[in-house]
Amino acid sequence: MTEYGRGGGSEPWHPADPLYGDQGWTASQTQQGQVPYGGDPQQQYAPEPQYSQEPQHQQQYAEQQYAQQQQQQYAQQQYAQQHQQYQEYPAQYPQFVEQQQGYAPPQQPTYDGQGWDTAGQMQGHGQGQAPYLVADVQTDPYAGTDPYAQQAVGAYPADAPDLYTTEDAYPPPTPPGLRHLETEAEPEAEADEAAEEDSEESALAAGGRGSGDDDGPGGGRRAGRSGRSKGGKGKQRSGAACLIAALVIVGVVGGGGYYGYSYLKARFGAAEDYAGSGSEETVDVQIPGGAGLGQMGRILKEAGVVASAQAFVDAANATGKGKTIQPGVYPLKKRMSAAAAVALMLDPSKLHVLIVPEGTRNTAVYEMIDKKLQKPAGTTRDIAQREAKNLGLPAWAGKDPKLKDPLEGFLFPARYDLGKDVTPESLLKQMVQRASGKYAELGIEAKAKELGLENPLQVVTVASLVNAEGKNHDDFRKMSEVVYNRLKKTNDVTNQKLQFDSTYNYVKNQSEINFNLKQAQAFDDPYNTHFVKGLPPGPIGNPGADALTATLDPDRGGWMFFVSVDGDKTTFTKTYEEHQKLADEFQERQAQKKNGG
Incomplete structure (x- = not known):
């Protein structure tokens, strides 16, 4: 099929069509059995007056006309090339041309005494590049006929029938105004078709009737749908989805409960603690200067000495001497109770320092x-x-x-x-x-x-x-x-x-x-x-x-001199006489201590 040779006028739908009068659909967008290269010449419609457009259609109409002009320009360029071959055809094959019934070299038709540009443009919309070569026919052979009826087949051997009017014809093009409805309907149709196929397979698998059984209106299709409702892939999928949803809910509830329990235990329960004086393994733990009880507890926990920092803090505060723990290195046992760790760290002799x-x-x-x-x-x-x-x-x-x-x-x-x-x-x-x-x-x-x-x-x-x-x-x-x-x-x-x-x-x-x-x-x-x-x-x-x-x-x-008479207080003097007096007193005290006095 080709777009070449179509007239430039618009062709309205049947008055019963809801889109009757929609100028977005023109005669140039459907074929009417045209024979551009021989046979019966195609009658060209004279440009018809434009239908009045409603205000809401103005923008749509302009967009459609612009797209049509682009298509027409492309068609004209293609036609110009084929037109040259068409003109050379009678000169190359004169005998064959004479044998064709009613063949006559196509001529440029006239309209109102002037050459008629049949490049497919609407009135006032663009200029054609190459005129169509059609016979000058004064009457409209299509008047009063169905626009989709079978047209006469030309005598040109290369001509082919219009596939829109044959038994195996493709459906006619959908008008632009209804294409969005067709597009939206396609996914639903595909979904229905897939559902019907699933139902038929389910019915066959269950030993039911296939699509060929006719147990009533709808036949096999109803049987297929019935089989699906009783237990097919859809039910299996629904069951799996429910199972997954249940698992997710259980996981969320269980996780929330666990964390909630952990929070309440940490907030209000007793801190985790070991029992006893610890294992045989000894570790040196260094407490830095300025460390508080909380930092000490975390250091001990990381070293494996206590079970939790909070247990250490509680034990240190319970003694009332927690703030007197000195920084340094402590030799501690692993897995000690917090109380045992605090007791050792309060003993200066246990501090691993020099x-x-x-x-x-x-x-x-x-x-x-x-x-x-x-x-x-x-x-x-x-x-x-x-x-x-x-x-x-x-x-x-x-x-x-x-x-x-x-x-x-x-x-x-x-x-x-x-x-x-x-x-x-x-x-x-x-x-x-x-x-x-x-x-x-x-x-x-x-x-x-x-x-x-x-x-x-x-x-x-x-x-x-x-x-x-x-x-x-x-x-x-x-x-x-x-x-x-x-x-x-x-x-x-x-x-x-x-x-x-x-x-x-x-x-x-x-x-x-x-x-x-x-x-x-x-x-x-x-x-x-x-x-x-x-x-x-x-x-x-x-x-x-x-x-x-x-x-x-x-x-x-x-x-100049000094002496400690009692061994505690030191006395300083400037002269030797003062010093000697204090020195004699010191010697007397030392003698008394020696004799037990």
Whole structure:
């Protein structure tokens, strides 16, 4: 079928059609048995007057006419090519043309004395590109006939009958105004067809009648539908859907109930807890500084010590001493009850830390490290002597060959947490690093000269002396004043000897108050200030922050002597006579204690 040769006028539907008068449907959109290349010429309709359009149809009409013009322009281009072949046909095959009945070369028809452009355009809508070649027929052979009736078949051999009018014809095109209805009906029709096929299959599977049985109106189709309603795929699908929905509902209800129960238990129930003192497995748990009970509980739970953080918090609050738990490393058992964990952490002796008191000598520190790290006695001391230069001492330390221990005064007194990976060497490095940092913070290198000392190491030495002899910060300041006054060259009372008992005890590695003074004065050792003038080669212990700050800021009271009569309070004097009087009183008390008085 082709669009070529159609007239340009509109062709209305039958008056009984609801869309009668709809100008969106034109005669050029259906074929009427046209024979463009021979045979009976096709009568062209004269352009008919346009039907009046209702206001609501104006926009639809314009869109349809624009689409029709685009189709007509394309048809004209195709026709121009075929028209050239058509004109050449009689010249190439003259004998065949003469044999055709009533064949005459088509001519351009006229309309009102002028050439009629039959390219298919409507009045006032576009210009044709090539005229149609049809015979000039004065009458309308289609008048009064059915537009879909069979038209005469042309004599041209290549012509074919109009398939719209044969027994196996395709249905005529649907008018544009009804196409949206047809489009909407297609899915419903397909759905009905699929349902009928399913029903027929269900009926056959159940031993029922097929579509060929006619038990009444509707026959097999009714039987198929009946079979489906009794139990087919639809019912199976419905059952599966119900089952899935039920499972979803049960899951939602069950999950909500579980979480609701968990919330109520956590909110109002007792916290989860273990029983007893724990298993045989021990873990080191480090509690950081500033941690609250809640954070401690979470740390213990992650380490497997307690069952829940809340149980630990409750147990700590129950004792009334929970806030006194110190930070540090605790050796705890796994799976302990919260109460047992709290009790252990409230015992300072159980804390897995090393606390170095102010003024402690290095020999005592080495023993403490061996004990805490469970090392053989002497392990840390040997490492200190062997690795002293590799532990991070400042450049101004460890120069004097008379030093008994280069690390003396550099194992800063503080608290050190002992993790599972700590070693004696790593712990010594940590102590030296802290001491060096503190000395740099105080600026002892610059202040040494202000105090009349030779180097920063002597500042640390003075601080170690006052820390060993004094009791408090006020004592430290007055004692540092005593040291500086005795070191003066104008000192003719002690002849620049410090005469500190602590230095003799350091040499002897003891801490005795009652010793033979004459023996001490005769004992030759660089560290014995009863024998030598001036300061010892190095510190005699590890001074704390109070002793250091007091050394840098002495009391300036002109003190030259001091003595502690009762062993608790220290008395300072400026003259030797005052000092000797206090010294005699001290000796009497010591004799009374010795005799049991």
